[in-house]
Amino acid sequence: MDRMRLNLFTMNAVTHVSPGAWRYPGDRAADYTDREYWTEVARTAERGGFDAVFFADVRGIYDVYDGERETAIERAVQTPSNDPRFLIPAMAEVTDDLGFAVTRSTTYNHPYELAREFSTLDHLTDGRVAFNIVTSYLESAARNLGVGERLDHDDRYDRAAEFMEVCYALWEDSWDDDAVKRDREAGVFTDPNGVHTIDHDGEWFSVAGPHGAEPSPQRTPFLYQAGSSDRGREFAAHNAEAVFCSYPTKEGVRGYVEDMRERAADHGRDPDSLGFYPGVVPVVGETEELAAAKHESYRENVDVEATLALLSGFMDMDLSELDPDQPLEHIETEAIQGAVNAFTSADPDREWTVREVAQFAGLGSTSPVVVGTPEAVADELEAWYRDLPIAGFNVKEVTRPDSLVDFVDLVVPELRERGLVADADADTLRERAGGEGPRLPNDHPARR
Numbered sequence: 001m002d003r004m005r006l007n008l009f010t011m012n013a014v015t016h017v018s019p020g021a022w023r024y025p026g027d028r029a030a031d032y033t034d035r036e037y038w039t040e041v042a043r044t045a046e047r048g049g050f051d052a053v054f055f056a057d058v059r060g061i062y063d064v065y066d067g068e069r070e071t072a073i074e075r076a077v078q079t080p081s082n083d084p085r086f087l088i089p090a091m092a093e094v095t096d097d098l099g100f101a102v103t104r105s106t107t108y109n110h111p112y113e114l115a116r117e118f119s120t121l122d123h124l125t126d127g128r129v130a131f132n133i134v135t136s137y138l139e140s141a142a143r144n145l146g147v148g149e150r151l152d153h154d155d156r157y158d159r160a161a162e163f164m165e166v167c168y169a170l171w172e173d174s175w176d177d178d179a180v181k182r183d184r185e186a187g188v189f190t191d192p193n194g195v196h197t198i199d200h201d202g203e204w205f206s207v208a209g210p211h212g213a214e215p216s217p218q219r220t221p222f223l224y225q226a227g228s229s230d231r232g233r234e235f236a237a238h239n240a241e242a243v244f245c246s247y248p249t250k251e252g253v254r255g256y257v258e259d260m261r262e263r264a265a266d267h268g269r270d271p272d273s274l275g276f277y278p279g280v281v282p283v284v285g286e287t288e289e290l291a292a293a294k295h296e297s298y299r300e301n302v303d304v305e306a307t308l309a310l311l312s313g314f315m316d317m318d319l320s321e322l323d324p325d326q327p328l329e330h331i332e333t334e335a336i337q338g339a340v341n342a343f344t345s346a347d348p349d350r351e352w353t354v355r356e357v358a359q360f361a362g363l364g365s366t367s368p369v370v371v372g373t374p375e376a377v378a379d380e381l382e383a384w385y386r387d388l389p390i391a392g393f394n395v396k397e398v399t400r401p402d403s404l405v406d407f408v409d410l411v412v413p414e415l416r417e418r419g420l421v422a423d424a425d426a427d428t429l430r431e432r433a434g435g436e437g438p439r440l441p442n443d444h445p446a447r448r
């Protein structure tokens, strides 16, 4: 069996997906503005055998709940937040192998600029960077970025598809492998015959090229996606190398993974080349009692109001208007379909009231909390790993950095002992994640 891959899922913000946890005694989430906080996270994740630190990122404010932004601002619901990109060089400097996945939006960026950003980060990290491709979901973001109303959900995916075509052309086709000569004597840095325009003229973008940056170790950064609407799944099946899926139950994950593997095959790709990373929220203690007590104190600290504000933004549904004891009904949302599906269609055997959703989602939003001793948590992760065709897990935090430190010091040694977590012999993040080389595989549409 292959090695179980671990990513840390976090955010350059006070709150990511556990609203209220920043108030917990000793919690350091409020130090997110300190470089030293993040270099310590990087060291800990590397020590724990993690493949990557995965940064969520959003634009806009969570103002769907109760039709106003006060709750989100007061309770630090993903605002304030800083740009994750600028943390990467500092975190790369203190690590050798750890990768960094950065969330960037195809709706609010330009592909020429974004391609250069990732080439730069890939150079600076020696090939340890990944792009989490998102289409963005908050209406308030559209108002900030000068596009008036938010684009419709499916239009955002149309734009994303063309966005990626432009990026692939810049990353993969614009500079030949041997274009850069660095020949001091001849005075030739780059052979102009090895550098090509891309001449893209599409519905959304017009980009002549050539790419401004020379080829980086991976060329195209390792590609993540987390879409879960029909369009989102099609996009992921075409473009992604790793998929982040977040459902409260194993059955929810199973349904998603099976569907996505079929879609990947329909897109002419090897389903085994697509890595699945369900989210998980470990709460671990040396004994069962300690773990249970920790879980209880975490639950007491959940900020329910802030959780509802977060979820209302994810779902584009004002949860303040619903009867807390009514089951959450399935809707097709303009925001994150996966967040709705997690509590409606993903697991037909489970019905969720709004109150239950709010209580559950306060610790890690749509992912399961696994509570117990190091052995018990490792048992549960191992069971998922053996039972489902998944690459590993995106580990979500409650308290910071204690959730990570607990996991690394208590659970990882147990996983290592079982041979599940092992050091990888890999130079780039793509190879660490299972790729055969630093470059996109040949069956990826960008290489065909």
Ligand SMILES: Cc1cc2nc3c(=O)[nH]c(=O)nc-3n(CC(O)[C@H](O)[C@H](O)COP(=O)(O)O)c2cc1C
Residues within 6 Å of the ligand: 055, 056, 057, 058, 059, 103, 105, 133, 134, 135, 136, 137, 225, 226, 227, 228, 229, 230, 231, 232, 233, 244, 245, 246, 279, 335, 336, 337, 338, 339
């Ligand atoms: C687990 C998970 C994590 C996500 N993280 C982010 C994020 O950090 N930033 C963001 O803008 N969108 C994020 N998204 C949203 C998307 O990846 C996607 O753009 C959005 O869900 C719309 O697509 P969909 O309706 O197909 O799901 C996340 C979605 C999921 C399911």
